[in-house]
Amino acid sequence: MASKGFEPVDPVGIDDLLSDDEKAVRASVRKLCDEIAPDVPRWFEDGRLDDPRGLAKRFGELGLLGMHLEGYGCAGMSSVDYGLACTELEALDSGVRSMVSVQGSLAMYAIWRFGSEEQKQEWLPRMATGDAIGCFGLTEPDHGSDPAGMTTRARRDGDDWVLDGRKMWITNGSVAEVAVVWAQTDDGIRGFVVPTDTDGFSAPEIRHKMSLRASVTSELVLDGVRLPGSAVLPDVTGLRGPLSCLNEARFGIVWGAMGAARSSFETALRYAGERTQFGKPIAAYQLTQQKLADMAVELAKGQLLALHLGRRKDAGTLRPEQVSLGKLNNVREALEICRTARTILGANGISLEYPVLRHANNLESVLTYEGTVEMHTLVLGQALTGEAAFR
Structure with a gap:
């Protein structure tokens, strides 16, 4: 062929x-x-x-x-x-x-x-x-990387559950019809399916963000939210529940970050061919070509890693540590690609007429949500050495 x-x-x-x-x-x-x-x-x-x-x-x-x-x-x-x-x-x-x-x-x-x-x-x-929107309540104002320390509490009252607590940085929260909320109980951490029209539930939107601005982000407030016994997720107790959900979302981030990087790289490549300085396109200068080559290499590596992990997931052989490796590498490199693309665009790179700084701003959030750089580094460190260094 x-x-x-x-x-x-x-x-x-x-x-x-x-x-x-x-x-x-x-x-x-x-x-x-x-x-x-x-x-x-x-x-x-x-x-x-x-x-x-x-x-x-x-x-x-x-x-x-x-x-x-x-x-x-x-x-x-x-x-x-x-x-x-x-x-x-x-x-x-x-x-x-x-x-x-x-x-x-x-x-x-x-x-x-x-x-x-x-x-x-x-x-x-x-x-x-899409007739019902959902959100996921795990992170709290004082408990992000250490969800085991959450203070949201669910207590039994007869056949019902009563929830009290706060969740923070919740995507979709203010427009959701249902929230999956994780809370401490006498039997450990449990998940609850909470219709958002339940008395005592509110979701004020978080404003003044400098990142993920084209997204609904909210606080969840639970003040004596009474739910029937059937509201609890029956098939999981402990952190295994929320962490397995986070692993699903992290897998999507491994791929998604490469989308932001690709968009920024394509924009920079096109701009370099059109922008003329000193009588020729800036794409004709060695330093610009070095930037473009470095971006292309890291983008290709990240895309290949995402595809490899996707094939492993479909084969049922993907491990959580491998997802951590993918999330750590791909978001970090995507952010660097976006920042480098911004330099090729010069002052135009800060304009919303081009997507590169918007992508870079967004990736600052993606870098830390669904596990910070530090947490994924320690996950890999433990997998490599057998020693847990989280505490």
Whole structure:
């Protein structure tokens, strides 16, 4: 078979490793993102989404919500398909990708994996279509990397549960119909399916963000929220529940970060060919070519790592430590690609007319959510040495 020409945006030929069906999934998500793209800079500048519920329904119509889950109206697609979708969504904006991944990999996954049949039937079909939005309440104002120290409490009162506490930095919180909330109980940490119209529940939106501005971020306030006994997730106790959900979301980040990096690299490559200084395009100068080459190398490495981990996940052989490695590397390198792309654009790089600084700002959040650099470093350190150094 004749070799294809060199592709600047795919220098090592990763597309040859994808099936036609996988490429079709990517193309369909990219098409939807292209339709949404003109609105994103304004959403970022305004610090709000115009119509988050309408956006969720558009994603639901394409089958993106919980797309890697089986049954209950979910698409049942592969992990690689989901990863490719995350790449396209984050090439649009990290905040938009966060809406989808929190819905599918955190809220829906928790119910799908640990919920009762009644809970699954009640929520998953509506969440898959975007008719119900979900959020995931784990992080607290004083407990981020150490969720075992959470102070949100659920106590028994007859046949009911009563929840009190606060959760912080919760994507989708103010627009959600259902929240999966993790709380301390006498039997350990348990998860609860909380309809957001329950008395005592509120979700004030967090304003004045400098990152993930095209996203709804909220605090969850639980003041004497009374739930029936059936609200608890029956099939898990302890941190295994929330941490397994986080691992699902981290997998999507491994892919998504490469979308932000690709968007910034493509922008810088195109700009370097068009911007003329001293009588020729800046792409003709050695220092610019070094930047472009370095970005291309790291982008290709990150994309190959994401695909490899996706194949392992589909084969059932992916380990949590490998997801930590992918998240640590790909977000860190994506952020560096975006920052380098900004330097190629010069002053234009700080303008919302171009996506690169928006991506860089967003990745500052992605770098620390779903596990900070320090936490993933220590996960890898423990796997490498057998010694836990978290305390």
